[in-house]
Amino acid sequence: xFRNSVVTRTGxxxxxxxxxxxxxxxxxxxxxxxSGINWTMGTVLMLxxxxxxxxxxxxxxxxxxxxxxxxxxxxxxxxxxxQPVCPHCQRKFAAR
Ligand SMILES: [Zn+2]
Numbered sequence: 001x002f003r004n005s006v007v008t009r010t011g012x013x014x015x016x017x018x019x020x021x022x023x024x025x026x027x028x029x030x031x032x033x034x035s036g037i038n039w040t041m042g043t044v045l046m047l048x049x050x051x052x053x054x055x056x057x058x059x060x061x062x063x064x065x066x067x068x069x070x071x072x073x074x075x076x077x078x079x080x081x082x083q084p085v086c087p088h089c090q091r092k093f094a095a096r
Contacts, residue, residue: 010093026041
């Protein structure tokens with residue numbers, strides 16, 4: 001999935017999935033009484049998941065935080081998932 005994504009090609013897809021999974025857990029776990037996660041904890045999980053992705057998914061070349069850049073400029077989300085090129089330094093990453 002997303003083989004041409006710069007995130008996948010730099011070996012950081014697991015960080016993206018972890019970030020998404022933690023955000024989903026924070027969003028939906030509070031809906032079930034048995035989960036032991038209340039809305040406050042769910043909100044903290046959401047923010048932690050988001051912060052993890054924004055903070056730790058970086059360009060190995062120029063060290064830019066891709067999802068922080070995309071949070072400021074939503075046009076960058078497309079290129080991050082579809083192109084094997086860093087939107088900042090234009091470094092192209094080979095398939096693994
Ligand atoms: Zn770069």
